[in-house]
Amino acid sequence: MNNPRRVLSLYLLIVTILWGISSTVLYASGNSTSVDEELFQELEGDLQQSQVQVKDPLEPFNRVMFKINDKLYYWVLKPTARAYRSLFPSNFRTSLQHAFYNIKYPIRAVNSILEFKFGDFFKETGRFVVNTLLGFGGMIDVARGIPWLKHAPPERDTGVTLGYWGIGNGFYIVLPVVGPCTLRDAVGKVGDYFLDPVTYVEPETASASIKAEDKLNYLSIHINDYDDLKKASLDPYVSFRNAYIQYRNALIKKNR
Numbered sequence: 550m551n552n553p554r555r556v557l558s559l560y561l562l563i564v565t566i567l568w569g570i571s572s573t574v575l576y577a578s579g580n581s582t583s584v585d586e587e588l589f590q591e592l593e594g595d596l597q598q599s600q601v602q603v604k605d606p607l608e609p610f611n612r613v614m615f616k617i618n619d620k621l622y623y624w625v626l627k628p629t630a631r632a633y634r635s636l637f638p639s640n641f642r643t644s645l646q647h648a649f650y651n652i653k654y655p656i657r658a659v660n661s662i663l664e665f666k667f668g669d670f671f672k673e674t675g676r677f678v679v680n681t682l683l684g685f686g687g688m689i690d691v692a693r694g695i696p697w698l699k700h701a702p703p704e705r706d707t708g709v710t711l712g713y714w715g716i717g718n719g720f721y722i723v724l725p726v727v728g729p730c731t732l733r734d735a736v737g738k739v740g741d742y743f744l745d746p747v748t749y750v751e752p753e754t755a756s757a758s759i760k761a762e763d764k765l766n767y768l769s770i771h772i773n774d775y776d777d778l779k780k781a782s783l784d785p786y787v788s789f790r791n792a793y794i795q796y797r798n799a800l801i802k803k804n805r
Contacts, residue, residue, distance in 0.1 A: 651687025
Protein backbone atom coordinates (compact mmCIF):
# COMPACT_ATOMS: atom_id res chain seq x y z
CA MET A 550 0.00 0.00 0.00
CA ASN A 551 2.86 2.37 0.73
CA ASN A 552 4.43 2.28 -2.74
CA PRO A 553 1.31 3.43 -4.67
CA ARG A 554 0.81 6.21 -2.14
CA ARG A 555 4.39 7.36 -2.53
CA VAL A 556 4.06 7.35 -6.30
CA LEU A 557 0.84 9.35 -6.10
CA SER A 558 2.44 11.84 -3.73
CA LEU A 559 5.37 12.28 -6.09
CA TYR A 560 3.04 12.85 -9.04
CA LEU A 561 1.04 15.43 -7.13
CA LEU A 562 4.20 17.22 -6.03
CA ILE A 563 5.49 17.41 -9.60
CA VAL A 564 2.15 18.71 -10.86
CA THR A 565 2.03 21.36 -8.14
CA ILE A 566 5.54 22.54 -8.96
CA LEU A 567 4.81 22.68 -12.68
CA TRP A 568 1.49 24.43 -12.19
CA GLY A 569 2.87 27.02 -9.79
CA ILE A 570 6.03 27.99 -11.62
CA SER A 571 4.35 27.87 -15.02
CA SER A 572 1.82 30.35 -13.64
CA THR A 573 4.70 32.75 -13.05
CA VAL A 574 6.01 32.15 -16.57
CA LEU A 575 2.52 32.72 -18.00
CA TYR A 576 2.33 36.23 -16.59
CA ALA A 577 5.95 36.89 -17.53
CA SER A 578 5.30 35.93 -21.13
CA GLY A 579 2.01 37.75 -21.46
CA ASN A 580 0.59 34.77 -23.36
CA SER A 581 -2.22 32.33 -22.84
CA THR A 582 -3.23 29.20 -24.63
CA SER A 583 -5.82 31.11 -26.61
CA VAL A 584 -4.84 33.18 -29.62
CA ASP A 585 -5.57 36.76 -28.54
CA GLU A 586 -2.65 38.91 -29.68
CA GLU A 587 -4.54 42.17 -29.26
CA LEU A 588 -4.93 41.64 -25.53
CA PHE A 589 -1.27 40.95 -24.93
CA GLN A 590 -0.01 43.81 -27.07
CA GLU A 591 -2.18 46.04 -24.93
CA LEU A 592 -0.85 44.37 -21.79
CA GLU A 593 2.76 44.86 -22.89
CA GLY A 594 2.20 48.58 -23.32
CA ASP A 595 0.51 48.86 -19.93
CA LEU A 596 3.37 47.05 -18.22
CA GLN A 597 5.88 49.48 -19.67
CA GLN A 598 3.92 52.55 -18.72
CA SER A 599 2.40 51.92 -15.32
CA GLN A 600 2.82 50.43 -11.91
CA VAL A 601 -0.01 48.32 -10.58
CA GLN A 602 -1.47 48.93 -7.16
CA VAL A 603 -2.43 45.86 -5.13
CA LYS A 604 -2.48 45.21 -1.41
CA ASP A 605 0.63 43.33 -0.40
CA PRO A 606 0.59 43.09 3.41
CA LEU A 607 2.58 39.84 3.28
CA GLU A 608 5.44 41.24 1.20
CA PRO A 609 8.29 39.93 3.43
CA PHE A 610 6.80 36.42 3.30
CA ASN A 611 6.05 36.76 -0.40
CA ARG A 612 9.62 37.75 -1.23
CA VAL A 613 10.95 34.66 0.51
CA MET A 614 8.49 32.46 -1.37
CA PHE A 615 9.41 34.18 -4.63
CA LYS A 616 13.06 33.28 -4.09
CA ILE A 617 12.15 29.65 -3.29
CA ASN A 618 10.06 29.36 -6.45
CA ASP A 619 12.83 31.03 -8.43
CA LYS A 620 15.30 28.37 -7.30
CA LEU A 621 12.83 25.62 -8.15
CA TYR A 622 12.51 27.08 -11.64
CA TYR A 623 16.24 27.10 -12.33
CA TRP A 624 17.10 23.85 -10.54
CA VAL A 625 14.14 21.67 -11.53
CA LEU A 626 11.75 23.06 -14.07
CA LYS A 627 13.94 24.77 -16.64
CA PRO A 628 16.29 21.77 -17.11
CA THR A 629 13.26 19.49 -17.42
CA ALA A 630 11.61 21.78 -19.97
CA ARG A 631 14.84 21.95 -21.99
CA ALA A 632 15.09 18.17 -22.10
CA TYR A 633 11.43 17.92 -23.12
CA ARG A 634 11.97 20.54 -25.81
CA SER A 635 14.87 18.60 -27.27
CA LEU A 636 12.75 15.45 -27.53
CA PHE A 637 9.65 16.88 -29.23
CA PRO A 638 9.56 19.17 -32.31
CA SER A 639 7.99 22.62 -32.14
CA ASN A 640 4.99 21.76 -34.34
CA PHE A 641 4.04 18.83 -32.12
CA ARG A 642 4.32 20.89 -28.94
CA THR A 643 2.20 23.68 -30.44
CA SER A 644 -0.46 21.19 -31.51
CA LEU A 645 -0.45 19.67 -28.04
CA GLN A 646 -0.92 23.11 -26.54
CA HIS A 647 -4.00 23.58 -28.73
CA ALA A 648 -5.35 20.24 -27.52
CA PHE A 649 -4.91 21.16 -23.85
CA TYR A 650 -6.66 24.46 -24.51
CA ASN A 651 -9.52 22.56 -26.13
CA ILE A 652 -9.87 20.26 -23.12
CA LYS A 653 -10.47 23.26 -20.85
CA TYR A 654 -13.60 24.20 -22.80
CA PRO A 655 -15.94 23.70 -19.79
CA ILE A 656 -14.07 26.36 -17.78
CA ARG A 657 -14.51 28.95 -20.52
CA ALA A 658 -18.04 27.89 -21.44
CA VAL A 659 -19.46 27.95 -17.90
CA ASN A 660 -17.86 31.30 -17.15
CA SER A 661 -19.26 32.72 -20.40
CA ILE A 662 -22.71 31.82 -19.11
CA LEU A 663 -21.96 33.25 -15.66
CA GLU A 664 -21.03 36.54 -17.35
CA PHE A 665 -24.21 36.36 -19.50
CA LYS A 666 -22.01 36.32 -22.62
CA PHE A 667 -24.18 33.83 -24.49
CA GLY A 668 -22.71 34.72 -27.87
CA ASP A 669 -19.27 33.75 -26.56
CA PHE A 670 -20.72 30.57 -25.09
CA PHE A 671 -22.06 29.45 -28.47
CA LYS A 672 -18.81 30.40 -30.17
CA GLU A 673 -16.78 28.45 -27.57
CA THR A 674 -19.10 25.49 -28.06
CA GLY A 675 -18.86 25.67 -31.82
CA ARG A 676 -15.07 25.86 -31.76
CA PHE A 677 -14.91 22.95 -29.31
CA VAL A 678 -17.16 20.70 -31.40
CA VAL A 679 -15.43 21.50 -34.70
CA ASN A 680 -11.89 21.20 -33.35
CA THR A 681 -12.65 18.05 -31.39
CA LEU A 682 -14.31 16.22 -34.29
CA LEU A 683 -12.24 17.53 -37.20
CA GLY A 684 -9.05 18.69 -35.54
CA PHE A 685 -7.91 15.45 -33.90
CA GLY A 686 -9.18 16.31 -30.44
CA GLY A 687 -8.25 19.97 -30.77
CA MET A 688 -4.65 19.54 -31.89
CA ILE A 689 -5.49 21.48 -35.06
CA ASP A 690 -7.51 24.68 -34.93
CA VAL A 691 -9.86 23.82 -37.80
CA ALA A 692 -12.44 26.33 -36.53
CA ARG A 693 -10.30 29.30 -37.56
CA GLY A 694 -11.21 28.47 -41.15
CA ILE A 695 -14.88 29.14 -40.40
CA PRO A 696 -15.69 32.89 -40.47
CA TRP A 697 -18.00 32.85 -37.43
CA LEU A 698 -15.53 30.80 -35.39
CA LYS A 699 -12.28 32.30 -36.67
CA HIS A 700 -11.47 34.32 -33.56
CA ALA A 701 -11.65 32.70 -30.14
CA PRO A 702 -13.57 34.62 -27.44
CA PRO A 703 -11.55 36.28 -24.67
CA GLU A 704 -9.88 33.95 -22.19
CA ARG A 705 -12.05 33.24 -19.15
CA ASP A 706 -11.77 31.45 -15.84
CA THR A 707 -13.64 31.70 -12.55
CA GLY A 708 -11.30 34.33 -11.13
CA VAL A 709 -11.86 36.52 -14.19
CA THR A 710 -15.63 36.13 -13.84
CA LEU A 711 -15.47 37.18 -10.19
CA GLY A 712 -13.52 40.25 -11.26
CA TYR A 713 -16.01 40.89 -14.06
CA TRP A 714 -18.74 41.19 -11.43
CA GLY A 715 -16.73 43.72 -9.44
CA ILE A 716 -14.97 41.58 -6.85
CA GLY A 717 -11.54 43.08 -6.17
CA ASN A 718 -8.19 41.33 -6.05
CA GLY A 719 -7.97 41.26 -2.29
CA PHE A 720 -4.39 40.87 -1.15
CA TYR A 721 -1.49 39.49 -3.16
CA ILE A 722 0.28 36.34 -2.06
CA VAL A 723 3.08 34.13 -3.36
CA LEU A 724 2.73 30.58 -2.12
CA PRO A 725 5.60 28.10 -1.94
CA VAL A 726 5.58 26.03 -5.12
CA VAL A 727 2.08 27.24 -6.08
CA GLY A 728 3.27 30.69 -7.17
CA PRO A 729 1.55 34.11 -7.51
CA CYS A 730 -2.09 34.60 -6.66
CA THR A 731 -4.63 36.93 -5.10
CA LEU A 732 -7.40 36.13 -2.68
CA ARG A 733 -10.01 36.43 -5.44
CA ASP A 734 -8.07 34.22 -7.84
CA ALA A 735 -7.46 31.63 -5.12
CA VAL A 736 -11.23 31.25 -4.80
CA GLY A 737 -11.49 31.16 -8.59
CA LYS A 738 -8.94 28.35 -8.84
CA VAL A 739 -11.23 26.17 -6.72
CA GLY A 740 -14.01 26.66 -9.26
CA ASP A 741 -11.63 25.98 -12.16
CA TYR A 742 -10.50 22.77 -10.50
CA PHE A 743 -14.02 21.35 -10.48
CA LEU A 744 -14.75 22.57 -14.02
CA ASP A 745 -11.61 21.02 -15.48
CA PRO A 746 -12.45 17.62 -17.05
CA VAL A 747 -8.95 16.35 -16.34
CA THR A 748 -9.76 16.52 -12.62
CA TYR A 749 -12.11 13.55 -13.06
CA VAL A 750 -9.69 11.29 -14.93
CA GLU A 751 -9.04 8.06 -13.06
CA PRO A 752 -6.74 6.97 -11.55
CA GLU A 753 -5.50 10.13 -9.87
CA THR A 754 -2.00 9.49 -11.15
CA ALA A 755 -3.29 9.72 -14.73
CA SER A 756 -5.02 13.03 -13.99
CA ALA A 757 -1.85 14.35 -12.38
CA SER A 758 0.24 13.18 -15.33
CA ILE A 759 -1.98 14.99 -17.85
CA LYS A 760 -1.82 18.22 -15.88
CA ALA A 761 1.95 17.92 -15.54
CA GLU A 762 2.28 17.31 -19.28
CA ASP A 763 0.17 20.39 -20.00
CA LYS A 764 2.36 22.66 -17.89
CA LEU A 765 5.63 21.17 -19.04
CA ASN A 766 4.62 21.47 -22.69
CA TYR A 767 3.62 25.11 -22.19
CA LEU A 768 6.90 25.93 -20.50
CA SER A 769 8.91 24.28 -23.26
CA ILE A 770 7.34 26.76 -25.69
CA HIS A 771 7.92 29.80 -23.47
CA ILE A 772 11.15 28.70 -21.84
CA ASN A 773 12.99 32.03 -22.03
CA ASP A 774 10.18 34.40 -21.03
CA TYR A 775 10.82 34.12 -17.30
CA ASP A 776 14.50 34.95 -17.76
CA ASP A 777 13.77 37.86 -20.09
CA LEU A 778 11.48 39.63 -17.63
CA LYS A 779 13.78 38.93 -14.71
CA LYS A 780 16.85 40.29 -16.49
CA ALA A 781 15.00 43.47 -17.45
CA SER A 782 13.88 44.11 -13.85
CA LEU A 783 15.55 46.16 -11.16
CA ASP A 784 13.34 44.40 -8.63
CA PRO A 785 12.10 41.07 -10.08
CA TYR A 786 9.61 40.55 -7.26
CA VAL A 787 7.83 43.83 -8.04
CA SER A 788 8.00 43.21 -11.79
CA PHE A 789 6.41 39.77 -11.53
CA ARG A 790 3.77 41.04 -9.13
CA ASN A 791 2.90 43.86 -11.56
CA ALA A 792 2.87 41.44 -14.48
CA TYR A 793 0.48 39.11 -12.67
CA ILE A 794 -1.97 41.85 -11.68
CA GLN A 795 -1.79 43.56 -15.07
CA TYR A 796 -2.44 40.29 -16.86
CA ARG A 797 -5.47 39.50 -14.72
CA ASN A 798 -6.83 43.06 -15.00
CA ALA A 799 -6.37 42.94 -18.77
CA LEU A 800 -8.39 39.72 -19.00
CA ILE A 801 -11.21 41.24 -16.96
CA LYS A 802 -11.18 44.39 -19.11
CA LYS A 803 -11.25 42.31 -22.26
CA ASN A 804 -14.36 40.48 -21.03
CA ARG A 805 -16.31 43.69 -20.51
